[in-house]
Amino acid sequence: MSLQKLFQISTSAPPPLHCTNPACPQPRNPLGNQICETCQTPLTYRYLWATGSGAGQIQPGQLVGNRYYVTFPQIWLDTKPGAPPILADILSESILSYLYLYPHRLHIPGVFGVYPLGIPPEATETLLLENIPVDSRGQLFPTLVEAWPKTNPVRQVYWLWQMQQLWTPLTEQGAAYSLLVKDNLRVEGWRVRLRELHQGKVQPTQRDLAESWTAFIETAHPSIQYRLQTIHQLMRHQEDSLKEVGSHLNQLLMEQSAQLPLHLAVTGLTDVGVKRSHNEDSCYPNIQDVRNLYIYPNDKLIPHLSIVCDGVGGHDGGEVASQLAVQSVKPLIHSLMAEISNQEELAPPELIMEQLQEIARVVNNVIAAQNNEQGREFRQRMGTTLVIALQLPQKVKTPEGIELHNCHELYIVNIGDSRAYWMTQNSCQQLTLDDDVANREVRHGRSLYWDAAQRSGAGALTQALGTREAEFLRPTVQRFIIEEDGLLLLCSDGLSDNQRVEQCWQNFSASVLNGEQSLESAVQGWIDVANDKNGHDNVSVVLTYCGVSPQKLVLVETTPLSTKPEFLETEPTEASKVLLYDESLPESQIQPTSKPPSKWKEVAFILSLFTILIAGGFAIWWQVSQSQINSIPEQPTNKR
Template sequence: MNSSQPHPYLWVAHPLAAQFSFPDRVADRFLVRATHIWQDTRPEEPPPFAEPIPSFLFPYLRLFSHQLHLPNLYGTIELEGSLVPLLKNAPIDRQGNLYPTLQEVWSEASPTRQMYWLWQILNLWTPLKESGVASTLLVPENVRVEGWRVRVLEFHRDLPATDRAEEEPSSIARQLSAAAVAVVSDASPATLLQLAQSWEPLLPDANVAIASFLEEIIIFLKTEGLALTTIANALNADLLNQASQYPLRVTVTGATEQGRIPTHNEDSCYPIAADLIANGTQWQDRLSSHFAIVCDGIGGHEGGEVASQMAVQSLKLQARALLAEIAEDPEVMTPDLVKEQLAATIRIANNAIASRNDQQGRESQRRMATTLVMTLQLPQQIATSNGGTRNSHELYLAHVGDSRAYWITTHYCQQLTVDDDVVTREVCRARSLEHKAQQRPDARALTQALGTRNAELLRPTVQRLIIEEDGVLLLCSDGLSDGDVVEESWSAVIPDAIRGKISLEAALKELIRRANEKNGQDNISGVATLYGIMPQNPVLVNLAELPKGSAQKAIEIEKPLETAEEELPVEEEVAPVEASAMPARAVEETETGILEEEDSGEGIGWVIKLLLLTALVGVMVLLLRWQIQTDQESETPASSPTPEQVEPETPSSSPFSEPGDSE
């Protein structure tokens, strides 16, 4: 999703492209890699495109801000008198292969991921419907997945049945199954009934944990007059129930640097070292386990550092209040309600800065302002079958301006946010293609920031994610993201932190070092949060092979809160960090859903307890076997079921595992 580094592969959304194959070259520029997949051999040059832009291509432009899931219009080319769209950000991997369709990998996915995919599709329905392309989601070959993320190959217009016969077929229309053709061509416009019909083939291979619920959702979709929000809330409830089955581990680190050239630092972020040692107590509260923020005081505005600090402090207070409210209220809030609350907190912070500007008589470019990217891991409590509660694994992400968020795993780096700048504005208004807008002298000028105007004119972007795989959420100012530093460096740094080969703070320091070399003209700030899904099955380990402190780290999951104030050991020896850098804080969820710190002791006492517990279990197993052997005629008491009779509480597949993901 990085506009300065176009995807090397393009999807050609027209059936005429099928006549070309590797190694054909089209228009002396585009190398054909596979059917409908071309590569621009001269990406530094403006791509060809038709002017004025045809109206049937407007949806690709107006939905530009949804590029986490949707392709973008790269350009157009004429073939045999037809205008052929060239799409970037299509679901194509680095080797030039299409990502699999949802149906192709459906049976192998965990119940959490299956529900998450459907929830994303349902949330795409409204924006696509408003742009007249909801039929896009009805074509199985068009809905593809990259890990947790649903990605669309190309758009299909919603047309009356009488008009469909005259419409030129899309690039994949000739590849559709008979059932898919029936769904798409049945009527107009696209309906929830058609969406239900497109989901019905998923039922036979749905995980047993969600199969009956999926049947209910399909019935809801077929029910005339039932509001989409009602269906979405029902689907969300089961999604949270599935996601909460696994404990959540969190490690967070943050740092900010002035940069090589600037004379002062206008960035502010949370958490950093100063936040951990406040009042002389490490981790006085649990805020940094759930809340992270990066603000970049806008260069050229007086008091940028003041604005960024005000935003951080205001939003910290409001996040703490929201977390306290969640802890006291067992009622689970819907994503829409949480988004509204987070947008409201951002507007409050905006008004605080704007009021300061007004009080000081600041006008125009003298008004202090700041960008914002923040995340809130909302620990809503989901009831479990044994009477306990679990963390809902929800991650809310909000941003204003060009500070970014990335989700990084051992397999991919995904930019989650779209910059609020002139380029985005011009494309979303269908006034320009992205490459043309980038040629404007004001291309990177921000279209909104905190403090520049009244809150009613502010439009924060708030989205909800579900944590269902191991990964790092990176929040950063443009000093870290400019020059494609993250895109070019993530694979050499972040996977080792996820695997535990280096500490998270060492990984963040390396990213900042690389950014300082390339973007030293700006302040550089980042907060990295590593989310880990605890394995559902016990793992046999050799304690003698574990590094110092690891034994206690592996088993000390339910340590009381009052004993959790010692500093954690880092994962490896690293050089001393600057005062602005924060040692990684590791926490993990207990059976009550509360995130707690791990102790840094040797863990000898816990090892002894573990050995005693193992011996006790062994004795119980021997007694059980003796009872079975001596009384084969009697039934096993309900209070002592055999392992074969015990139904596992969680599904058999890990929520973050994928086919072919073994390392």
């Protein structure tokens, strides 16, 4: 039997790429087009990695199963991206490993579906992996080995630190060997990415990881080579030293990154949208906050802190919750920054992440207390999503005693489906993972994402601030290092829905980074994208410029910002309905999280009391202002 017949392969000319719009009358488009010629829908180029030796035998230029076009060895382009994939009858151990590692999707691919190669019953099931390390043309990014000699010392240490951070979760899934296969380790700018998971019968040890680093240490930049050799010796001779290795790598990373310049600028805007009568979004800082900085120059939060909240619970619920969250976060972050600045020693990222989780819980309890005080239960409880970006200017001392004043750390906190994106001249990366039903099903190993996303209520939120007590809250906190020029975008789902950020980021990133467009203009541009292309919800955008090279930034343009009229309010979004009507996991399925001991617990407790007082004052002011508005008599109208 021929190979072509066995694998259902054709050798015809390049196939057309189908539009994902189900209503498109002519969905077939030539490869290379970016927009459907018929309906103008942006085309989806989904490149997949086909695992296994069988897939490796199929040559580029072949069409597999009348759907997958082989562009490079084992890289298949899905020419019908709107069609469902073949799903596995049983989630095998190899598939489950990908599902459990889904929270690490910045580094690890996921399973899109399967494809049976061969004829049953001898057919083998090939995994088709999505979110793979390829560029827009489907070419694999360079290996870490190829890129290592060409990069700077900061990024070299950053790559090693990421590998050390991935070691434990990969080991838990029996896939630590993935970090030892040189061709499997790919790099896209700052981040390390795996092409696939490798699960061997014998699990490697920390010493094996050290041996795989030998060539990197020997060819490292001279400024970091001696320190890396010391860390390398520790890994080789002390088996249970992973935590200590991480601490040494972090210290070196902080010292190296702090030697780079860092220019920050931020501005934000929230808009009611084209269909709502009230804005339940809140953000910080908005354009007025930034302009007031010239009047009140002692605001230490700008440009280091940015916040976006999307409230749920109606005009007198979601609007209050989102504003209350923003106003409560600010003094807590201010206290954290002051505490860090007074410390002589470098605070480890684990400790800072704990404090940020604690801050989220304090704010949660502030909103929950308002719900309890107002007698709100179940469907009436107000809440809000939250995404925080904190550029923490930690000080660090080098071994020579030189004090450097900013380690370039960036912490992202998210609860709900408001998002953070990192954009450069060449890429756009979603940093956060939505707290929704579809993602929960994947993380818990119950379903592939495609299958989970098709189910009713897939986009419903599974958690938000204020809807339940803090012990049930699981904030996600991540730490990044700013070591390249880029834009950090925080936004509510009024913009991120329907992949508008992924479709439109190139319209803004290069022009802002090259100094051709101001931050204010770009923020207004993102608001316009949300209103023109989505338009169903309120929208908030906060954009932070992060520069490590000579500045080209334009902050403000002379043209005034446009304003849009308000219209009648429509139904809340599906995610808001779920939170409003308490359709998330039953209480019996949620286990309280244990809080690790914190050296700032007393500070957090005092601040929580202070924040609750602020919240009480805010609520009283809100109720008084609303009662005053309601007490104004209506003016008589003339009948004609």
